[in-house]
Amino acid sequence: ADYTLSVSLDTGPTHIRNASMRLYAEELLKRSDGKLELEIFDSASRYRGPDVATALVQGAIDIGVPADQHLGKFVANTGLLLLPMVYGLPRETLYNMTDGPVGDEVRAELEQKLGVTILGRSLDLGHGTIFSADSLIATPADLVGRKVRVPGGAATLERYRVFEANPVQIAWSDLPQALERNTVSTIWATHESVRSAKLWDAGIKYAFDDRQAYVQYVPMVSAAAWGKLPEDMQMLMKDTWEDMVDGFRDTAAQRQFDSVEINRQNGITVLLPDATTTSQMRENLLAAQPGIVAELNMDPDLVDRAKAALTAE
Amino acid sequence: MIAVFFGLFLVLLFSGLAIYLALGLSAILAWYVEGIPLVAFSQFFADHLNTPKFVAVPMFVIAATFMERGRISNVLVDFALSIFGSLRGALAYVSIAATAIFAAISGSSVATALAMGKSLIPQMRARGYPDTFTTGTIGAAATLGILIPPSLPMIIYALVVEESVPRLFLAGVVPGLIQVALFMLYVRWRGRNMPAEGAFDLAKVRRASARAIPGLTMPMVVFGGIYSGLLTVNEAASAAAAMAIIISWLFYRTVTAGDIPFLLSDSFRETAKIMIIILAALALAHWLIGQGVARSLADYLNNSGLTAIQVLLIANVIMFFLGMFLEVISVILIFVPLLVLTLDTMGIDKVHFGIVVIINMELALLTPPIGLNLFVLSGISGVPIKQVMRGMIPYALLMFCLLMLVTLVPEISLFLPNLVYGS
Amino acid sequence: MSDTNANTPGGPIYRAAKALGLLNVAILSIFALGIIAIKFNETLLRVFYPRGLPDWGAEVSTYLMAWGLMLSLPVLVLRGENIAADFLINLIPEKVRKAISLGEEIAGAIFCAFVAWGGYLAVELAHRLGQISDTSLQFPMWMYILAVPVGFGLASIAYLLRLAARVRPGIKFWKGAEQ
Ligand code: NA
Ligand code: NA
Numbered sequence: 001a002d003y004t005l006s007v008s009l010d011t012g013p014t015h016i017r018n019a020s021m022r023l024y025a026e027e028l029l030k031r032s033d034g035k036l037e038l039e040i041f042d043s044a045s046r047y048r049g050p051d052v053a054t055a056l057v058q059g060a061i062d063i064g065v066p067a068d069q070h071l072g073k074f075v076a077n078t079g080l081l082l083l084p085m086v087y088g089l090p091r092e093t094l095y096n097m098t099d100g101p102v103g104d105e106v107r108a109e110l111e112q113k114l115g116v117t118i119l120g121r122s123l124d125l126g127h128g129t130i131f132s133a134d135s136l137i138a139t140p141a142d143l144v145g146r147k148v149r150v151p152g153g154a155a156t157l158e159r160y161r162v163f164e165a166n167p168v169q170i171a172w173s174d175l176p177q178a179l180e181r182n183t184v185s186t187i188w189a190t191h192e193s194v195r196s197a198k199l200w201d202a203g204i205k206y207a208f209d210d211r212q213a214y215v216q217y218v219p220m221v222s223a224a225a226w227g228k229l230p231e232d233m234q235m236l237m238k239d240t241w242e243d244m245v246d247g248f249r250d251t252a253a254q255r256q257f258d259s260v261e262i263n264r265q266n267g268i269t270v271l272l273p274d275a276t277t278t279s280q281m282r283e284n285l286l287a288a289q290p291g292i293v294a295e296l297n298m299d300p301d302l303v304d305r306a307k308a309a310l311t312a313e
Numbered sequence: 314m315i316a317v318f319f320g321l322f323l324v325l326l327f328s329g330l331a332i333y334l335a336l337g338l339s340a341i342l343a344w345y346v347e348g349i350p351l352v353a354f355s356q357f358f359a360d361h362l363n364t365p366k367f368v369a370v371p372m373f374v375i376a377a378t379f380m381e382r383g384r385i386s387n388v389l390v391d392f393a394l395s396i397f398g399s400l401r402g403a404l405a406y407v408s409i410a411a412t413a414i415f416a417a418i419s420g421s422s423v424a425t426a427l428a429m430g431k432s433l434i435p436q437m438r439a440r441g442y443p444d445t446f447t448t449g450t451i452g453a454a455a456t457l458g459i460l461i462p463p464s465l466p467m468i469i470y471a472l473v474v475e476e477s478v479p480r481l482f483l484a485g486v487v488p489g490l491i492q493v494a495l496f497m498l499y500v501r502w503r504g505r506n507m508p509a510e511g512a513f514d515l516a517k518v519r520r521a522s523a524r525a526i527p528g529l530t531m532p533m534v535v536f537g538g539i540y541s542g543l544l545t546v547n548e549a550a551s552a553a554a555a556m557a558i559i560i561s562w563l564f565y566r567t568v569t570a571g572d573i574p575f576l577l578s579d580s581f582r583e584t585a586k587i588m589i590i591i592l593a594a595l596a597l598a599h600w601l602i603g604q605g606v607a608r609s610l611a612d613y614l615n616n617s618g619l620t621a622i623q624v625l626l627i628a629n630v631i632m633f634f635l636g637m638f639l640e641v642i643s644v645i646l647i648f649v650p651l652l653v654l655t656l657d658t659m660g661i662d663k664v665h666f667g668i669v670v671i672i673n674m675e676l677a678l679l680t681p682p683i684g685l686n687l688f689v690l691s692g693i694s695g696v697p698i699k700q701v702m703r704g705m706i707p708y709a710l711l712m713f714c715l716l717m718l719v720t721l722v723p724e725i726s727l728f729l730p731n732l733v734y735g736s
Numbered sequence: 737m738s739d740t741n742a743n744t745p746g747g748p749i750y751r752a753a754k755a756l757g758l759l760n761v762a763i764l765s766i767f768a769l770g771i772i773a774i775k776f777n778e779t780l781l782r783v784f785y786p787r788g789l790p791d792w793g794a795e796v797s798t799y800l801m802a803w804g805l806m807l808s809l810p811v812l813v814l815r816g817e818n819i820a821a822d823f824l825i826n827l828i829p830e831k832v833r834k835a836i837s838l839g840e841e842i843a844g845a846i847f848c849a850f851v852a853w854g855g856y857l858a859v860e861l862a863h864r865l866g867q868i869s870d871t872s873l874q875f876p877m878w879m880y881i882l883a884v885p886v887g888f889g890l891a892s893i894a895y896l897l898r899l900a901a902r903v904r905p906g907i908k909f910w911k912g913a914e915q
Contacts, residue, residue, distance in 0.1 A: 012472055012473050012474070012475055012650070012653075013473070013650050013653050013654075014653070039605070041603075042650045043469075043472060043473045043646055043649075043650050044646070045602050045646040045650065046599060046602060046603065047360075050360075051360040054356060054360070054861075054862075055353060055356070057861065058350055058352050058353040058356060058858075058861070059349070059350055059353070060349050060350065060353035060356070060357075069870070070870075072870055073867050073868050073869065073870050073877070074865055113865065114865070145786075145787075152870050152871070153870055154870050154871065154874070157791055157871070157872060166786045166787055166789060167791065168789065168791070169791055169794070169871070171365075172472075173468045173469070173472055174366075174468075176468075176471075176477070176478035177463060177468075177478065180479055181539070181540070181541075181542030182542040183545060196475045197471070197475070197477065197478070198475075198476070198480075199477075201477040201479045201734050202477070202479050295872075326821050327821065327823060327824045328828070328836050329821065329822060329824075329825045329828065329836060330821075330836070330840050330843070331818035331819065331820050331840065332820060332821055333818060333819075334840065334843060334844055334847060337847055338847055341850060341851070350854075351850060351853065351854035352854050352857035352858050352861065353854075354851065354854050355852075355853075355854030355884050355885070355888075356854070356858040358851065358855070358884050359802075359855070359858060359880070359881045359884045362798075362801075362802040362805065362806075362884075363798055363799075363802065363880065364798065365794040365795070365797070365798045367798070367801060368794075368797050368798055368801045371768070371771075371801055371804065372771065375768060543779075543783070544779060547775060547797070548778060548779050550775075551771060551772045551774075551775035552776070552779070554768075554772055555772050555776065573765070574761045574762060574764075574765035577761075577764060577765040577768040578760065578761040578764035578765060578768075578808070578811075580768070581767075581768065581804045581805060581808045582808040582811060582812055582817065584805060584808075585804075585805040585806075585808035585809060585812060586812060586817060586818060586819055587819075588805050589805075589809065589818075590819065681821075681823060682821065688819045691819060691822075697822045698819075698821055698822050698823065699822055702823075
C-alpha cells in the first residue's frame, strides 16, 4: 500500500468498534485499489481509552475512535448524550441531535481545539442499562441510596446524584472482582459489554432498560496523518465512512438486541420501564439539567438547541 | 529495524548500564526513527504512571519495610518457626507459604516479590540460608502473584478474549497449589543441608504466639478486609502500611518517630527503581507492537493446519521467546489478540489457554534478559542478578514441568471453574 | 561506597545537599501519609456515610504516588542505586568498565534531559488545551504531568553532578549528607 495508517482501539478484537473499523479498512483497501491500508491495533495494545485523544493530538497515532466520555476533558460539549434530556429516547431521535447542526458544531469544536480531522458521524455502542446482582430494579426510585458503578464521565456522575444514588467510578477491568466481593452490586453498562465479559458469572441477575444515556465513538485522524494523504485519499476516507456508518450503527443495534437475548439465556431478568415512569423520571432529571450544564462548563445555548432538536419530531 | 534496536538494547544492557537506561535509550531512539514526536514519549510515561492500581505497590512496600525494620516479620517468622521449626529448611517452607498467601491478595508478581523479598530476605539471611537459594526461592515463589487469584494479567487476558474473569481466577487455583507443592518438594530435597530450628516445644509456641499477636492482626485485617469486600486492594495496602507503621512504632517500639520519614522515602525509592524499568520496558514494547512482530508468527499459527495440541505447544514456544524480552502485560497484548480466532476455530478452551499463558508469563518474570523478578530480588537484596538467576533455575525447571502438564491436561485448570460455574 | 577524599563535611555543598535531601524525604513522607489518609477516609465513608464518598480519591492518590516516584528518581541517580544487569560484567576489562560508566553518566544526563523536555511540551499542551480530569474535582492535568519533567529534569541534573564530581571530587560532599 502507498499509505498505511495505524488505528489504535482500546476494545477487544470482536467488539463492535473493532469489527466496524475492520470492515471500513477492507472497504478502503478495495476502493483505493490497494493504495490505502489501515492497520488495526486492538485491546489498548498501543493506547488506553483515556489516552487515545492525547496521542492523536500529539501525532503519536494516526487514527483513534474515542468515546465521547473520554473527550469531555478537552471539549465539555461532547457530553450531550449523557445529559438528562437524552433519558428514555430511542436512537433515531438522538440522531436528530448528533447528526444535525448541533452535532456538526461539536465536531467542529473538537477539530478546531484538538487539531484532528473527524471522518464523519459517530459510531454507536448503544444505550446504557442498569444491571444489578442483588435485587430487581423496576423504577429509578429503586436506585436511591444505592452504590452504582459508573464508567466515569462527569455528566454521568451528576445524573446519578439526581437519582440520589452513590455513583462510584470503577474501571471496567476491575468490575468482575468488585461484583464478586460485593464492593458494588449495581452497575451501569451496555448489554453488549455485559455479554462480552460474561458478567453473569460475576453475579449479575437483573437488568433495567431505561435508556438513560447513549454511548458513541468519534472517528478521528491526527493532523500529521491527514496531512500526508493526497486530497483524493482524504475524500475517499470521508465518503467511505459516510457510506458505511449507518450500517455500522444498525449492526451495533442488532448486537445489543442479540446480547439482550444471550444475557436472558444466562439467567438475567430484563425489565423495561413503563411510559409514565420514564416520563416522570425525565422531568425530574430535566429540572437538574441546567445545574449539570453549568457545573460541567457546557454551552447552555448549544444545549438548548440540542434539546429542541430532540423534542422536534 | 527490529534487529537494529534490539541489538542496541542488548549491547547497552550487557555492558552493565542501568537497565532502565538501556531500555529507555533504545526506546527513545526507536520512537524517533519511527517519526513519533518527543512529547508523546514523555506523555506515555505520564499516561502509564496514571494507573490507580499502581498505588498498592508503594503501599505494600511501605508495609514490608516497616515489618522488616520494625521486626514485625521477625516476630511472625519466630512464631511460624516455633511450630514448624523441627523441619529442615523450615523457613524456606514458611517463605513459600507466606508468598502464596500474599499472592492471594496481590494481583502482581512484582508487587509480591517486592513485599515478600523486603520482609523475608533478611530473615532467611539471619538464619544462615545462602543468598542464591534465598533470592531464588522468593523470586520464583513470587511469580505465584499472577497465577493465584487475583491476577492483573488474567484480567487483561479476559478483556482481550472476552472470557469471564471469575472463571479464569478459579482456574488458576489448582495449578497455583501444584506449583506450591512442587516448590516445597524441591525444598525438601534440598533440605538435607538446610538449617533447622530445634524440636517442637509447646512453651516456646506459647511465648512466640503471645509476642506475635499485634503483628498477626496485620495479615488478618488485610486478608479479611479484601475477601469480605470491605476493602479494595489499594485500601488494604494502605491499611497494611498504616498498621505496620503503628505496630512497629507504638507496640514493638522498634522504630522511632524520627525513623518514619526516612523509611517512607526509602519505600518510594525502592518502588521507583522497579517502576522506571517497567515504564521504559513498556515504551520499547509499545514500539515493538507497532512493528507487527508477533503478527507474522500468529499468521503462521492461524494458517498452518496444525492440531490443537501442536498450536498450544508452538504458542508456548513463541510466548516463552517473547517473554524473555518483554514485560508480561506487553506479551499478552502483543500476542493473544492475534490468536483469538484460532482458539475458537480449533476448539481450544479460552480459560484453559489463559492459564497456559499465565504460567508461561510466570516464567517470563524469571528469564533473562528482561526478568522483572530477577531485578526486584537483586534490587532489594544487593545480590548480583547472575546469582539470583542461578537460585531460580531449579524452580524455573519445575515451573516448566507445570506448564507442560497444564498445557496437555486441560482438566487441571478447568476442573474447578466448571464445577462452580458449569461447563 | 566510601569516599576517599574525606574532607570533613560542613561546606556549603554539604549543607545544601543535606537540606535538599531532607526536603525530599519530607515531601515523600507527606505524599505517602497523604495516600494513607485518603484511603482511610474512603474506607470509613464507604462503610458509614456512602453519600459523602468523594469521587476523586483514586485520582488524587494516584497523582501523589506518581509525584512520589518521580521525585525519587534523582536520589536513585545520586546514590547509584538503579538496577543494572551484571550478567557479563566480569568479562569486561576494568578499563572498559570505567569508560562505560562515564558513558552511562553522559547518556543518562542526555536521556533524562530529553524526557524532561518532552514532558515540558506535554505540560504545555495540556495547559493550552485546558485539559481537566473527568471527576468532580476537574483537576488541571498539567499539574499532574509536571511530575515527569520535574522528576527527569532533576535526574538529569543528578547525572551532571556525578559527572562534575569526576573533575572536582569536592562536589561529592553531597554523599556526606546521606542518612
Ligand atoms: Na494474585
Ligand atoms: Na523475561
